[in-house]
Amino acid sequence: xxxxxxxxxxxxxxxxxxxxxCNHSTISGNEYVYWYRQIHSQGPQYIIHGLKxxxxxxxxxxxxxxxxxxxxxxxxxxxxxxxxxxYCIVIRGGGxxxxxxxxxxxxxxx
Amino acid sequence: GAGxxxxxxxxxxxxxxxxxxxxxxxxxxxxxxxxxxxxGQGLEFLIYFQGNSAPDKSGLPSDRFSAxxxxxxxSTLTIQRTQQEDSAVYLCASGRGSPGNTIYFGExxxxxxx
Numbered sequence: 425x426x427x428x429x430x431x432x433x434x435x436x437x438x439x440x441x442x443x444x445x446c447n448h449s450t451i452s453g454n455e456y457v458y459w460y461r462q463i464h465s466q467g468p469q470y471i472i473h474g475l476k477x478x479x480x481x482x483x484x485x486x487x488x489x490x491x492x493x494x495x496x497x498x499x500x501x502x503x504x505x506x507x508x509x510x511y512c513i514v515i516r517g518g519g520x521x522x523x524x525x526x527x528x529x530x531x532x533x534x
Numbered sequence: 535g536a537g538x539x540x541x542x543x544x545x546x547x548x549x550x551x552x553x554x555x556x557x558x559x560x561x562x563x564x565x566x567x568x569x570x571x572x573x574g575q576g577l578e579f580l581i582y583f584q585g586n587s588a589p590d591k592s593g594l595p596s597d598r599f600s601a602x603x604x605x606x607x608x609s610t611l612t613i614q615r616t617q618q619e620d621s622a623v624y625l626c627a628s629g630r631g632s633p634g635n636t637i638y639f640g641e642x643x644x645x646x647x648x
Contacts, residue, residue: 454633456633456634458636458637460639462577465571465573465623465642466641466642467538467625467627467639467640467641467642468577468625468627468639469639470636470637470638470639473634473636475634516633521567521579521582521590522567522579522627522637523579524576524577525576526576
């Protein structure tokens with residue numbers, strides 16, 4: 425599975441959009457981009473995933489570049505409860521395991 | 535239940551004792567995973583099940599660790615002769631095992647070895 429690169433930390437003001445980048449320049453055509461987040465040591469929470477097209481759900485939007493070498497997770501109106509470590513993972517899916525890197529620590533502040 | 539269920543949620547055990555941790559995956563999910571996370575550390579993959587078989591056991595740290603899955607559903611992770619370094623939260627996840635499907639995590643079992 426392709427490796428990903430994320431900034432170690434980001435800050436965001438409450439109510440503003442949080443844009444979390446992820447670089448996956450070695451992604452293959454059949455690999456998906458998944459985003460999870462983890463608050464303290466709770467179980468990781470699924471946020472969103474996509475293959476080629478941009479995706480949106482009730483939590484977030486996922487923007488994947490046309491060449492698929494990078495993506496951005498957008499939390500449109502960040503709240504204090506969105507403070508967490510966000511993980512970008514690239515995986516072929518099926519039975520392949522999720523390999524977690526160090527992620528981005530997002531801190532949402534007043 | 536609607537989500538991945540793990541038990542016990544917390545377990546304190548004495549060094550040298552055996553422990554069993556249980557995972558009930560989401561109904562219909564054929565893929566099941568075990569991870570662990572020590573305090574302040576990242577998530578470490580332990581083992582993956584597809585149905586009742588385990589095609590990937592590469593993350594089990596020693597032969598004191600074993601896992602089984604029965605009926606394509608419930609899984610048990612067993613740690614024999616526990617050591618203090620085994621203290622961690624043990625997380626279970628499940629998915630449908632097909633490309634593009636989502637893997638959902640439980641809330642974990644906190645293990646403290648004293």
